[in-house]
Amino acid sequence: MKTTIVPLGPQHPVLPEPLSFDLVLDNERVIDAVPSIGFIHRGLELLAPKRDFEEYVMIAERVCGICSFMHGMGYSSAVESVLALPVPRRARQLRVILAELSRVHSHLLWLGLAADAFGFENLFMQTWRLREEVLDMFEETTGGRVIFNIVKVGGMRKDIEDATLSRISSRLTAMKPQLKEITDIFLNDYTVKHRLSGLAVLPEAEARELGVVGPMLRASGVVSDQRLGNPMYEGLRWEAAVEKDGDCHARCRVRVKEIFQSIDIIAQAAGAMAADGIAAKIASAPNGEAFYRAEQPRGEAIYYVRGNGTRMLERFRLRTPTFANVPAVVKLLKGTELADVPTIILTIDPCISCMER
Amino acid sequence: MSLKKSPWLLHYDGSSCNGCDIEVLACLTPLYDAERFGVINTGNPRHADLLLLTGSINHQNEEVVRNLYAQMPEPKVVLAVGICATSGGVFADCYNVKGGADKVLPVDVYVPGCAARPEAIIDGIVRALGVLEQKRAAAEAKK
Structure with a gap:
């Protein structure tokens, strides 16, 4: 059998970030995919x-510009558990609201990029138009569009007024019909279904074996969401978005569900704000170690910190969702058509700057 | 003249945190719409007039960046977008970060910010068009 090797990346029109695959092809069929990172x-x-x-x-927030808030929050939470800091309830509620708002913006961003990957440019533009409204809310409350610097060890740097929060929540609710109009295209359009349905199926057993996380895992029928059981989300009514099919369209459906779910969570949190301050006072330096697991838009991220009683940490370690999902992509690419490769890579919602840090 | 009316842009992400990259993409989407200046985002360096770099230079991408620049036709302009592409930013002390884009390429326009705002990026592009025109005129005069 005569095979051809086609390099994909590091610079490629469909990938905003450099990820490189050497695709071993037999005619149009992918036989093997060799990723190179770094x-x-x-x-x-x-x-x-x-x-x-x-x-x-500040550095933790800049691990990735898409889930910047969540990285700052994850790092802070890990340090807080070493210090055993009592974070005020209001600060935790503000974190939930900004984290869910980040999820809405990140999933809209992904929907747009996915549409671009399967060649539906108009849909990409429309999705990003809606995303700008979410970014306006970030700018209004934190001052930044993508990097916020609002979270700190012990709580939040800045308070957001209750009136602003309820205004944000009602603006999000007012956005729902527009969002529905766009997401309906992803869910029901013939062309979209044709490109995504039945493509790159990841059965439940394999998903568990490969250790995939986040929407990718939930699309294969596994109920796994780090927000479940997280004390920050106590008292909020929601359930993990799960699909059974495990194909690209199922991953798309999970993310669409999560957009609407996040809007509901924000509405619930904004309606019951506590008034017990926004930050706990830090009295000592971290001594000891701790893990923190956060559910990012792309899946579970794990933060590990170890301190030795000085102002500098001894070690900070981070495992990001894309890192967990890349082995699955390599597996899914085998046996598919070359034309589907960009769609399959995007279906995990790759965030390379998270992965490589 | 056509160069100034419709410059094509090649975007490469050095080792940026994504913040500037998504702002570059946001520039092309309906709210900011840099396409009204004739800017088209191309994936092919051989079609590009402007090279837009985000993020700093590291040991692995140095060669890629040199390669992309070499493949672009003359005249060409390089924009360094964001503080990482300018100097390395908060990552300047990291062991794998060599510094800003000017470590390997002649940078014409620097766009500040962390992350650079779309307005600033568009301003940078418009300035780059002026530089592009100067370079073209200089090449013309030499003939």
Whole structure:
């Protein structure tokens, strides 16, 4: 059998970020995919021993510009559990609201990129038009569009007024018909279904075996969401979005569900704000170690910190969802058509700067 | 003249955190719409007039960036978008970060910000068009 090797990336029109695959092809069929990584590696984990642990939140936020808030929150939460800091309830509620708002913006971003990957450019533009409204809300409350610097160890840097929160919640609710109009295209349109249904199926057993996380895992029928059982989400009514089919369209459906779900969570949280301050006072330096698991838009992220009683942490380690999902992509690519490769890569919602840090 | 009316843009993400990248993409979408200046985002370096770099240069992408620049036809302009592409930013001390885009390429326009705002990026592109025109005129005069 004569095979051809086609390099995909690091610079490729469909990938906004450099990820590189060498695709081994037999005519149009992919036989093997060999990923090579490291184009975005900075080595920011090793900055932790050189920076004050409170300052490092800024670096943690810049692990990734899409889930920047969640990275800052995950790092802070891990340090808070080493310090055993009592974070005020209001700060935790504000975190929930901004985290869910981040999820809405991230999923809209993904829907747009996915539409672009299967060649529906108009849909990409329309989705990003809606995303801008969410970014306006970020700008109004935090001052930034993608990097916020609003979270800190012990709570939040800045308060958001109750009136602003309820205005945001009602603006999101008012956006629902527009969102529905667009997401209905993803769910029901013939062309979209034709490109996504039955493509790159990941059965439940394999999903567990490969250790995939997030919407990718839930689309294969596994109920796994780190928000379940997280004390931050106590008292909020919601359930994990799960689909059975395990194909690209199921992953799309999970994310669409989560957009609407996040809007509902924001409405619930904004309606019951506590008034007990926004930050706990830090009295000591972290001594000991802790894990924190957060459910990011792309899946479960794990934060590990170890301190030795000084202002500098000894070690900070982060495992991101894309890192967990890449082995599954390599597996899914085998046996598919070359034309479907961009769609399949995008279906995990790759965030390369998270993965390589 | 056609160059100034419709510059094609090649975007490459050095080792950025994605913040500037999504802002570059946001520039092309309906709210900011850089396409009204004739800017088209192309994936092919051989079609591109502007090279837009986000993120810093590291040991692995250095060669890729050089390669992309070499493949672009003359005249060409390089924009460094965001503080990482300018100097390395908060990551300047990381072991794998060599510094800003000017470590390997002649940068014409620097766009500040972390992350750079779409307005700033569009302003940078418009300035880059001026530089592009100067370079074209200089090449013309040499003939």
